[in-house]
Structure formats: structure tokens, C-alpha cells
Amino acid sequence: MKTKILNFFTVIMISVFIFSCGNGDKQKDDEKRNRIRVISTITIIDDIAKQIGKDKIENFVICETGTDPHTYKPKPGDPKKVSESDLVFINGFGLEHWIEEMVRNAGGNKKVITVTQGLSAITDDQGYGDPDPHLWFNVEYAKTYAQNILEGLILADNNNKDYYKENYNNYIKELDSLHNWILENVKQIPESQRILITSHDAFRYFGLAYGFEVRALQGISTEAKVQTDDVRKLIDFIKEKGLKSVFIETSVNPKLLEQISSETGAKVGGTLYSDSLGDPGTETGTYIGAVKHNVNTIINALK
Ligand SMILES: [Zn+2]
Known part of the structure; x- marks a missing residue:
């Protein structure tokens, strides 16, 4: 019985396939089939990959919008998504401490590209000297992300090399003007x-690049427990x-910072995107x- 049903469906599928493939459709289907599958750990990398890969790639992201990568608990479907991908883009510097196991569970032999390759990290002076993974907030460094992504795409799909290069060149121009816009x-x-x-x-990294002193309630990872002493020190500093003003983040629980705000009289100046972009399809859904x-929010609150 099972086989019969299966055969029946196969016949339908083939008919649908034959009848739906007019020439234009067939070309579209071919294009879709030929797209390489790219999975990124965070939305920031996913967006940069999209800007360069555009319609030659099919993109997936592990930590979806609003998700904190530091405390991410892998979902049962993640290794499958990884195993079905041609390329895996990760940030590195300890941001995704769960990725190695995930790639192993996905069968191991995946092309994993660390998009921060070539950059050096500053270390956490409050914690245990761990590298600070948030390099993307220096726009000059985001250009290195783009370059590593370009190289990864070419490695996986050399046929579309020129297409990727052209998109990359255009994107670098946009990043250059963003960098100058911030400085100005x-x-x-x-x-x-x-x-x-x-x-x-x-x-x-944002602070170093654009001239801000930065202080945070927690260190470079949201995994760290907030100490009462740190809260006291931050209140005194403010x-x-x-x-x-103080700023909350879309991917982090704002409760403690809101308390600090009410205790110091410093307003919550707005919400910043830190380890996740905004909703896909909206303006803040791109890097x-x-x-x-972020920059407009900071300016409006502090000027
Ligand atoms: Zn973070």
C-alpha cells in the first residue's frame, strides 16, 4: 500500500514538473537548483552574505532575529540545516562556542569560513582575557567580513565569481560611505x-573606531553573571x-539596565542592535x- 501511494505521488510530482516547466519557468527552476546554500551563525553575517551572494545563494541563519548568540541553545533541526549547506559562515573569537559540536553533528566535513579571518581581537579587560568577538561594529572591519565572505562564495561557486565580485565592490563603497557618515x-x-x-x-570596537568611551553592565559575553559590585560601580560612574542616557539592546534582557536608569536618573536613550539585526525586510534588517x-539613536540621546 505504502509503495503504491508513493508511486502515485511520484507520478503526480513528475507530471507537475513536466507541465509547470515552460521555458522561463524551467530557467528559474534551474537557477534555483543551482543556487549554493549558505548558512551563517548570526544575522549580521547573514546580511553581508546576502549583499554579496544576492540571488545566486539561498541563505539561512542559525541565531534568528533577536536571538543572543552567547547563550544560544542549539535546536534539534540545526545540524540538518548545517549538513544541507555548501558553506558555513561563522564570526569566531568565541562568539559561537556551540558551532564546533553542531558541525560535528552535521557530519563534520563542511566548509566553515571564519569571517573575521585576518583581524585581531582586543581582549576582555574585565573578565579572563577572552577575545572580544564584536568586531563588526567597526565598519572598516565589516569590510574584512565582506572580503572573507566573497572568498568563501568564490570557493564554493567559482562560476559566478564575477557576479560576486561586482556585488562585493558595490557593497564596499556603501560601507566606506557609512564609515565616513558615522565619523562626520x-x-x-x-x-x-x-x-x-x-x-x-x-x-x-565601535567606541575605538568612532571615539566613544564604552561601559557595560556585563562583560563581552551575556553568559557572565552581573555582580552587585559592578552595578554599584556603573551607577557611581554614571x-x-x-x-x-543609557542604552538597552534588542537581544539582551533590559531589566537591570532599566533599574540603573531609574536609580541614576539617566534616561533609557533607546534600543541598540548589538548581536542581532532587526526583522528581515525592514530597514534595520540589514547591517x-x-x-x-544605532548611530542616530546614540546621537539623539547624547547630543
Ligand atoms: Zn555580544
Whole structure:
């Protein structure tokens, strides 16, 4: 019985396939079949891959919108998604401590590309000297992400090399103008107010690149427990500097920072995108859109 049903379906599938493939459709189907499958660990990398791969890739992401990669608990379907992909893009520097096991569970032999390759990380001076993985918030470093992604795509799909290169070149121009736009616009904030208080320490590269001092309630990973002493120190620091605003993040629980805000009188100046972009299809669903949102939020709160 089972075989009969299966045969019946196979016949239907083949008929549907034959009848649905007019020439244009067939070309579209072929194109779709030829697309390489790319999986990225975080939405930031996923978006950069999309900007370069465009319609020659089919993209998937492990930590979806609003998900914190530091504390991510892999889902049962993840290894399958990884095993069906031609390329795996990861950030590295300890952000995805769960990825090795996931790739192993997916059969091991995957092309894993670390998109921070060639960059060096600063270390966490509050914790145990771990590397700080949030390199993407220096837009100059995001260009290295793009370059490693380009090389990965060419490695997996050399036929479309020129297509990827053209998209990459255009994207680099956009990143260059974003970088200059930030440098120009942060000047609106008085120098003494260029201090960024956030839930977790995701903005140190941003601070170094664009001239902000950064302080966070938690270290570079949201896994760390917040100590009462750290809360006290941060409150004292905010009061001492007379800071007007603190910032919450979309992928981190805002509760403690909201308490600090009410205790110090510093407003919650807005929500920043740190380890996740906004919803796909919206403006902040792209890396460039999210960075612009962050910078505008920071400027409006601190100027
Ligand atoms: Zn983080």
C-alpha cells in the first residue's frame, strides 16, 4: 500500500514538473537548483552574505532575529540545516562556542569560513582575557567580513565569481560611505558626552573606531553573571560623569539596565542592535540599516 501511494505521488510530482516547466519557468527552476546554500551563525553575517551572494545563494541563519548568540541553545533541526549547506559562515573569537559540536553533528566535513579571518581581537579587560568577538561594529572591519565572505562564495561557486565580485565592490563603497557618515555625524555629540552605557560589552570596537568611551553592565559575553559590585560601580560612574542616557539592546534582557536608569536618573536613550539585526525586510534588517539606527539613536540621546 505504502509503495503504491508513493508511486502515485511520484507520478503526480513528475507530471507537475513536466507541465509547470515552460521555458522561463524551467530557467528559474534551474537557477534555483543551482543556487549554493549558505548558512551563517548570526544575522549580521547573514546580511553581508546576502549583499554579496544576492540571488545566486539561498541563505539561512542559525541565531534568528533577536536571538543572543552567547547563550544560544542549539535546536534539534540545526545540524540538518548545517549538513544541507555548501558553506558555513561563522564570526569566531568565541562568539559561537556551540558551532564546533553542531558541525560535528552535521557530519563534520563542511566548509566553515571564519569571517573575521585576518583581524585581531582586543581582549576582555574585565573578565579572563577572552577575545572580544564584536568586531563588526567597526565598519572598516565589516569590510574584512565582506572580503572573507566573497572568498568563501568564490570557493564554493567559482562560476559566478564575477557576479560576486561586482556585488562585493558595490557593497564596499556603501560601507566606506557609512564609515565616513558615522565619523562626520558623531561630531554632533559634545566630547564629554561621548560615553556609551549598554547592557553587555558589544560596542568596544565601535567606541575605538568612532571615539566613544564604552561601559557595560556585563562583560563581552551575556553568559557572565552581573555582580552587585559592578552595578554599584556603573551607577557611581554614571552619576560622576552626569550622563543623560543609557542604552538597552534588542537581544539582551533590559531589566537591570532599566533599574540603573531609574536609580541614576539617566534616561533609557533607546534600543541598540548589538548581536542581532532587526526583522528581515525592514530597514534595520540589514547591517547598514542597523548601524545607522544605532548611530542616530546614540546621537539623539547624547547630543
Ligand atoms: Zn555580544
